[in-house]
Amino acid sequence: MFEILSPGTTPFAQISWGAIGTIALIYFGSFFIRGTFGFGSGVPAILLGSYILEPHHAVLLLLTCSSISHVQFIWHGVRHADWGVAWVILVFLIPGVIGGVWVFRELSAAWLTLVLGVVITAIVAISFTDVMVRLEERVNIRSPWICGTLATLSGWIAGAVGAGANYLTVAYLRHACPTAAKLRATGFTLSTVSIIGRIIVTSIAGLISPQIIAETIVLAPVVITGGWMGARFFRALPGARVDQVFRVFLLLVAISVIGKGIVQVT
Secondary structure, X not given: OOOOOOOOOOOOOOOOHHHHHHHHHHHHHHHHXXXXXOOOOHHHHHHHHOOOOOHHHHHHHHHHHHHHHHHHHHHHHHHHOOHHHHHHHHHHHHHHHHHHHHHHHHOOHHHHHHHHHHHHHHHHHHOOOOHHHHHHHHOOOOOHHXXXXXXXXXXXXXXXXXXXXXXXHHHHHHHHOOOHHHHHXXXXXXXXXXXXXXXXXXXXXXXXXXXXXXXXXXXXXXXHHHHHHHHHHHOOOOOHHHHHHHHHHHHXXXXXXXXXXXXXXX
């Protein structure tokens, strides 16, 4: 099990000013992505952040910063979400999150890096396939059984590695939700509930330190600005090609993190 951060409250005490500036740029870009698509900030924030911060530190910092970002968008999500799909996912999501946080707590830093890279690479790769199209041809993809299975798996992924779960959920929502606006709002809502659940469980487990809270306060203006600008960009989104390029980038970064994890484990 990893060592919990020291109880000090000095933000980013272990890294240089240059590294702090890099973290700020990573978080601005990551939350710009969340403001644009309604999901996706976790993957770049954790994958790139783990090159500067210890992996557990990167996951926990992203979690607390995400709670700030979701305050910006939660009412939009609640008002416009596709609740016919969302409520079934929520019922199964929280138990999965609880189990995933337990896995997160027990993984060493090296194994967390490797698992993070493998899971995210697999999810992003799946998003390029037509799995959901084939599934939709055979069954009713809005079925509670399909929703529940995907939600449980997503909860485990979110709790264990802190990112990537929404790619699995959104691959499903792209076919289950009737419009892009519904998809975006539903994604916000599900992410918010997942984040609240993870914060409660990780706080009970004693994983949220005063230093993490101090760092979250420092990054709050960056997080809010990135999300706000992403939301404005959503109104003029140029098309699917941007999403495809974004996923290729994430796939390359995820593969690089697998290499990093293999080196650490061996």
